Amino acid sequence: MPEVVLDLFSNFWVSLVGKILLVALMIPLIGMVIGFAEMKLSAKMQNRVGPYFAGGRWGWAQLIADGVKFFQKEDLIPTDADRPVFKTAPIWVLVGTVALFVVIPFGPDLIFRDLDVGIFYALAISSLSTIGVLVAGWSSANKYSLMGGLRAAGQLIAYELPLILAVVGSVILAGTMSMTGIVEAQIESGYPYVIFQFVGFAIFMIAALAELTRIPFDMPIAESELVMGYLTEYSGFRFLFFFLAEFANMFTMSAIAATLFLGGYWLPGLAESQLAYLGPIVLMAKVFVLVFVMIWFRWTFPRFRQDQLQSLAWKWLIPLALLNILVTATFKVLL
Amino acid sequence: MADERRGFPGRGMLKGLWVTLDTMFKTIFVPGKHLRTVNYPKVKETPVPRARGVIALDQEACTVCMLCARQCPDWCIYIEGHKEEQAPETPGGRIKVRATLDRFDIDYALCMYCGICVEVCPFDALFWSPEYEYSEEKMGAMLHDKDRLQDWLHTVPKAPGLEP
Amino acid sequence: MTIDHDTLRHMSEASVSVELETAEMTLNIGPQHPSTHGVLRLVARVDGERVHDVRPVIGYMHRGYEKLSEVRSYPQITALLNRIDWVSGYANEIPFMVATEKLMEIEVPERAQYIRLILTEMARISSHMVFMASYPLELGAATPLFFALRERERVLDLLESVTGGRFHPNFNRIGGVKPIAGAGPTQKKTPQDLPAGFLMETREAMDQILHAADQLEDLVAGNEIILARTKGIGVLPLEVAAAFGVSGPNLRASGAAFDLRKVDDYLPYDRFDFDVPTGANGDCWDRWWVRLQEIRQSARIISQAIEGIPSGPLQAKVPKVIKVPAGETYVRAENPKGEMGYYLVSDGGQGPYRLKIRSASFSNLSILPWILEGVLVPDIIAIMGSLDFVLGDVDR
Numbered sequence: 001m002p003e004v005v006l007d008l009f010s011n012f013w014v015s016l017v018g019k020i021l022l023v024a025l026m027i028p029l030i031g032m033v034i035g036f037a038e039m040k041l042s043a044k045m046q047n048r049v050g051p052y053f054a055g056g057r058w059g060w061a062q063l064i065a066d067g068v069k070f071f072q073k074e075d076l077i078p079t080d081a082d083r084p085v086f087k088t089a090p091i092w093v094l095v096g097t098v099a100l101f102v103v104i105p106f107g108p109d110l111i112f113r114d115l116d117v118g119i120f121y122a123l124a125i126s127s128l129s130t131i132g133v134l135v136a137g138w139s140s141a142n143k144y145s146l147m148g149g150l151r152a153a154g155q156l157i158a159y160e161l162p163l164i165l166a167v168v169g170s171v172i173l174a175g176t177m178s179m180t181g182i183v184e185a186q187i188e189s190g191y192p193y194v195i196f197q198f199v200g201f202a203i204f205m206i207a208a209l210a211e212l213t214r215i216p217f218d219m220p221i222a223e224s225e226l227v228m229g230y231l232t233e234y235s236g237f238r239f240l241f242f243f244l245a246e247f248a249n250m251f252t253m254s255a256i257a258a259t260l261f262l263g264g265y266w267l268p269g270l271a272e273s274q275l276a277y278l279g280p281i282v283l284m285a286k287v288f289v290l291v292f293v294m295i296w297f298r299w300t301f302p303r304f305r306q307d308q309l310q311s312l313a314w315k316w317l318i319p320l321a322l323l324n325i326l327v328t329a330t331f332k333v334l335l
Numbered sequence: 336m337a338d339e340r341r342g343f344p345g346r347g348m349l350k351g352l353w354v355t356l357d358t359m360f361k362t363i364f365v366p367g368k369h370l371r372t373v374n375y376p377k378v379k380e381t382p383v384p385r386a387r388g389v390i391a392l393d394q395e396a397c398t399v400c401m402l403c404a405r406q407c408p409d410w411c412i413y414i415e416g417h418k419e420e421q422a423p424e425t426p427g428g429r430i431k432v433r434a435t436l437d438r439f440d441i442d443y444a445l446c447m448y449c450g451i452c453v454e455v456c457p458f459d460a461l462f463w464s465p466e467y468e469y470s471e472e473k474m475g476a477m478l479h480d481k482d483r484l485q486d487w488l489h490t491v492p493k494a495p496g497l498e499p
Numbered sequence: 500m501t502i503d504h505d506t507l508r509h510m511s512e513a514s515v516s517v518e519l520e521t522a523e524m525t526l527n528i529g530p531q532h533p534s535t536h537g538v539l540r541l542v543a544r545v546d547g548e549r550v551h552d553v554r555p556v557i558g559y560m561h562r563g564y565e566k567l568s569e570v571r572s573y574p575q576i577t578a579l580l581n582r583i584d585w586v587s588g589y590a591n592e593i594p595f596m597v598a599t600e601k602l603m604e605i606e607v608p609e610r611a612q613y614i615r616l617i618l619t620e621m622a623r624i625s626s627h628m629v630f631m632a633s634y635p636l637e638l639g640a641a642t643p644l645f646f647a648l649r650e651r652e653r654v655l656d657l658l659e660s661v662t663g664g665r666f667h668p669n670f671n672r673i674g675g676v677k678p679i680a681g682a683g684p685t686q687k688k689t690p691q692d693l694p695a696g697f698l699m700e701t702r703e704a705m706d707q708i709l710h711a712a713d714q715l716e717d718l719v720a721g722n723e724i725i726l727a728r729t730k731g732i733g734v735l736p737l738e739v740a741a742a743f744g745v746s747g748p749n750l751r752a753s754g755a756a757f758d759l760r761k762v763d764d765y766l767p768y769d770r771f772d773f774d775v776p777t778g779a780n781g782d783c784w785d786r787w788w789v790r791l792q793e794i795r796q797s798a799r800i801i802s803q804a805i806e807g808i809p810s811g812p813l814q815a816k817v818p819k820v821i822k823v824p825a826g827e828t829y830v831r832a833e834n835p836k837g838e839m840g841y842y843l844v845s846d847g848g849q850g851p852y853r854l855k856i857r858s859a860s861f862s863n864l865s866i867l868p869w870i871l872e873g874v875l876v877p878d879i880i881a882i883m884g885s886l887d888f889v890l891g892d893v894d895r
Contacts, residue, residue: 045359046645047371143526147548147876215639216724219877300355301348302724303639305877306548347721354718355642371649383656385663385694408575449578449669454677463663495660496695 019112023101031247032063034291038247039063041292042299070243073236080141081233089139090234090241092132097245099125100252105180107265107279108272118179119171122256123164126211129245130156133213133220136242137230148229151306152213152220158313159210159217165321166203169328170260173197183264192263196331199324201261203317208253209294210309212246216301217309254290255283262286384492386465387448389479390441391487396460399434403452403461411445412452413438436481443469444477464490523551528879530559536633536883537890541867545876553871553879555864560894568854573599573673573821576850581667583858584892587626587835589618589658592671594832595854597765598843599673602826603817609767610811611675614693616766617701617804618661618670620797621654624708626835627790627797628654630887634787635719637884638728643719650711653704660694673821675814692813698805705798712794720788729783733870733882736781743869744862747837748793749886752778752785759833766832771803783885790887822849836860836892856895860888 036051039062043050055061077086103118105111115121133156137149170193171177174185186192194201210217221229231242258264263286265279304312361369373380382388399416415438421431453461464487471477479487528541538559544551564583568576580595581588593615600607607615632647655665662668662677670676670691677691719725735745737753750757758775760768776792778785823845831840837859844853863886871879 041359042641044362045355046642047358047362047369047649048645049370049372049374052374143524147526218639296352296355299640299642300351300718301640301722302635302728304724305728305875307875308727345723347723347726351718351722354714358646371652383660383663383694385661385691386659387663406572406575408571408578447578448664448667449575450663451574451578455574494689497690497692 023098023112026101027098027248028067028244030251031244032067034247034250035063035066035243036060037288037291038295038298041295045296045299067240070240071237075237076233076235078141078233082139082141085135085139086233087238089132089136090238090245092135093129093245094132094241096126096129096132097249097252099128100249100256103179104252104255104283105183105259105264106283107277108180108275110265110276110280111180114178114180117177119167119177119182119256119260122179123160123167126249126252127156127160129211129249130160133230136234137220140230140233142233145230145232148220148232152230154306155210155213155217155220155309158310159207159317162203162313162317162321163207163211165318165325166200166207167260168321169193169197169200169324172325172328172332179259179264183259183266186263187266190268192261194261197261197324197328199320200328201257203321203324204257204261205290205293206317207313208257209297210313212249212253212294214246214250214294215298215303218303219306219309250291250294251287254287254294257290258283258286382465382467384465384495385463386467387450387463388465388467389443389463389469389487389490390446390453390484391462391464391491392439392481392484393460393462393488394436394439394481394485396458397436397439398458399436400457402455402457406451406455408449408451409445409447411442413440413442439481439484440478441484442478444474462488462491464488465492466490522546526876536888537893539864539890539893541879543871543876543879548875548877550871550874550876550879553868555867557864557890557893560890562891562895564856564895565854568851570850572849573823573851576854577671577673578667578669581669582891583856583895584626584834584836584839584860584889585666586629586889587622588664588666589622589662589668589670590626590832590834591839592669593619594765594830594839594841595843596671596673597832598828598830598841599821599823601828601830602823602843602845603673603821605674605815605817607675607815608812609809611813611815612767613804613808614661614676614813615671616768617801617808618658618668619766620801620804621658623797623835624794625651625654625658627794630787630790631715631719631794634884634887635725637880638725640719640722640725643715646711646715646718650708653707657697657701657704660697660700661691672814672817674817675812677813690813693808701801701805705802708798709795712791712798716791720791726784728877728881729787729885731780731782732874732878733783733885734781735866735870739866739869740781743866745837745866746862747834747859748789749786749837749863751776752789753781754778759831759838763831765830768800770807771800773800783881786885786887820849822847823851831857834859836887836889837863858892858895860890860892863888864893 036059040050040059051059051062053059054065077083100122102112103115103122105114130153133152134149137145137147137152140146140149170182173189173193173196174182176182176185213220219229221231231239234242265275265283267278267282270278270282358369399414401414404410404412404414414436416434416436418432419435421433423430450463453463466487469479523544523546526543526545528543530538530540532539540556540559542554542556544553564579567579571579577592577595581591583591596615628647628651632644632651635641635643658668659665662670664670679690735749735753737750737755740750740753741755745753754777756775756777760766761775773796774792776789776796778789825845825847827842827844829840829842831838838857839859840857842853842855842857843851846852866886867883870882874882
């Protein structure tokens with residue numbers, strides 16, 4: 001029986017359809033789990049309980065209920081809005097997120113496609129979401145959305161650079177851009193790269209928060225000023241796409257950070273054979289630690305003003321990242 | 336005066352992070368002291384005895400003097416009454432005339448819960464009760480008639496003891 | 500970085516660069532908005548993110564208090580007045596009571612004055628806690644909201660146990676506080692004095708509030724992001740504040756140690772020992788800081804007051820139907836939002852002839868066009884929040 005299944009999956013088209021289905025299933029599931037974790041954790045930080053009634057005592061069905069609620073809402077498009085652009089904006093954002101799943105290594109052979117330029121591809125594809133955000137703000141025919149969209153454009157473009165530069169240090173140490181290759185290099189050297197690349201790790205996490213437009217970098221959304229920024233006119237399932245994309249993007253950014261800096265699916269005590277089935281669990285654990293840190297930051301800090309945000313990126317993060325590259329490269333050559 | 340910038344840069348943010356984390360652990364592991372919400376409607380907090388929830392009417396005591404209706408700032412009390420003759424207690428005695436209520440409605444959609452009617456009644460016919468769960472689906476149902484107001488009477492609590 | 504007002508005005512007139520021509524946009528920060536503390540409309544002309552000028556449009560919440568006062572009697576007006584500044588309910592009734600008692604020449608018993616003072620300071624804590632909750636929320640931090648409202652619940656529970664109402668106590672009567680009320684058809688009327696356990700609960704609550712003030716200070720005061728958003732923003736020099744009639748914590752943050760509790764004697768504040776906090780620069784951070792310190796000082800006053808409440812009657816002897824002799828007077832008090840005054844003109848009837856309400860938020864709001872010129876759009880929210888006005892108080 002297993003040989004028949006394996007034979008079937010060795011057929012390229014069957015395995016392709018299987019992979020697509022798996023990704024399509026994982027995105028909403030991960031989005032719901034992380035969303036639920038955010039609701040419960042933020043509630044505990046504020047002396048509350050969080051979701052309680054939906055689905056019994058733990059309220060685990062809250063996000064499923066929310067998803068159904070969003071789906072059955074009326075599809076409102078403002079009269080003056082640019083209809084085709086308005087409709088495609090959420091798709092841009094979701095594509096930019098889903099495409100990142102392809103290069104996340106869950107285990108030594110558990111990766112959708114081990115590209116040779118894995119991390120390069122990941123950073124390039126994640127920039128697609130920027131277009132989605134900008135056109136969402138522009139096409140909404142609403143001054144608040146326009147301001148939110150423009151703020152988003154400035155912010156996302158400004159923080160692309162620290163994101164990319166922070167990654168370069170890890171790539172230099174590993175010597176390869178393939179994601180599995182970077183994890184293998186960390187296994188070989190025996191320590192996760194965060195020990196020497198802590199500056200790069202910090203810059204990557206800050207830039208990732210800015211790319212996700214989460215507090216403290218959530219000027220484009222800025223609930224208390226711009227109502228919802230570029231998301232103001234979106235309701236129903238279009239809003240659901242943005243919402244889901246944000247949580248799924250949290251997962252992918254944390255997974256990339258875990259792979260590049262924390263050792264991915266490897267833990268210092270594990271043997272090679274155990275990695276095949278323990279690997280995904282290890283990666284998930286690291287991802288959830290990083291997601292917890294993101295949630296923690298969101299509920300503690302207020303938001304930066306736009307010019308302060310920009311000066312943080314251009315005047316602090318980029319020079320630091322360049323310095324990091326310089327030092328790493330020097331040490332790599334000398335040692 | 337305010338020395339908020341002492342220490343290394345980032346100290347303020349780390350203190351804030353610590354406060355949030357500390358609250359989170361305390362709420363998860365010591366909920367008795369730190370969880371500050373109750374899951375209404377499964378758990379209900381009891382209001383204090385003096386809480387102003389609803390006004391109860393004692394029809395026996397009311398003499399249709401109309402003071403409460405006159406003093407209400409919102410004019411939300413509607414009273415109608417008539418005079419009834421009652422048979423004398425002893426034969427050959429004086430016929431007593433008593434005013435009885437036909438209608439005593441309080442419109443809780445207008446009422447602003449100020450308590451002037453309760454205070455001004457010279458015959459102690461109105462009382463405060465802390466009951467608050469009487470919301471309706473129609474505005475018209477917020478008009479409580481005299482029998483409903485009489486029903487609230489059993490929820491009027493004893494007065495709390497006073498500070499010595 | 501700190502920019503003074505003249506530089507800001509210069510910057511608002513300069514264009515972005517030589518070649519780039521940017522158009523001006525009229526942004527309506529409309530009556531329905533998450534951050535305008537009520538139904539306030541700001542018509543702002545912005546150029547990108549920089550504001551050229553702002554015109555506030557008020558009146559969406561006008562309820563006609565002064566006209567209402569002409570057709571209601573004194574006890575009825577007392578029930579209505581605490582809805583002017585609904586966040587600090589009890590404090591709105593006090594100046595009106597003192598004005599009526601002044602015209603009637605009644606002396607309020609000591610116990611009633613102490614109770615009034617304690618409840619007023621509790622209303623002050625309640626109002627400042629709402630500020631502590633909503634101001635960081637406007638800046639983006641969601642957690643201080645819950646911490647501050649959690650503490651405010653303690654004060655509201657105490658208010659409710661004494662008066663029966665959390666926000667609208669309606670506990671004042673001409674000549675004192677409410678003396679007796681019914682408790683059931685089979686019971687005698689009882690005095691509405693402090694209920695048993697009140698003193699102990701108040702002591703505990705004040706300790707908790709001081710602890711919460713420390714927690715809020717840790718969470719918010721030193722936070723670098725808050726400092727970047729509020730230091731040097733919305734600087735209000737003292738002369739400008741005095742010229743516009745700004746009062747309360749906003750004035751004290753600009754440097755003037757002027758507190759009506761120390762100046763006027765509408766309540767016996769001179770028996771208690773408390774400081775008047777002031778700010779150094781008059782920016783948004785100072786206004787936040789002054790209110791945090793005022794919470795601490797109010798807790799201090801309450802702790803002293805409950806130790807020494809005298810016994811005695813709760814209300815002076817007043818006739819059943821209140822008629823105030825003809826005359827006019829103006830009494831002002833230190834409301835949590837600022838100076839609130841009532842100008843009462845009486846012609847001897849059951850209700851006032853004219854009641855003019857000088858509300859604190861109206862004057863505090865009037866500096867918006869001056870202070871918002873040349874700032875960035877996010878700063879509009881930061882500055883408006885720090886002025887802490889309530890539209891019910893502005894529009895009456």
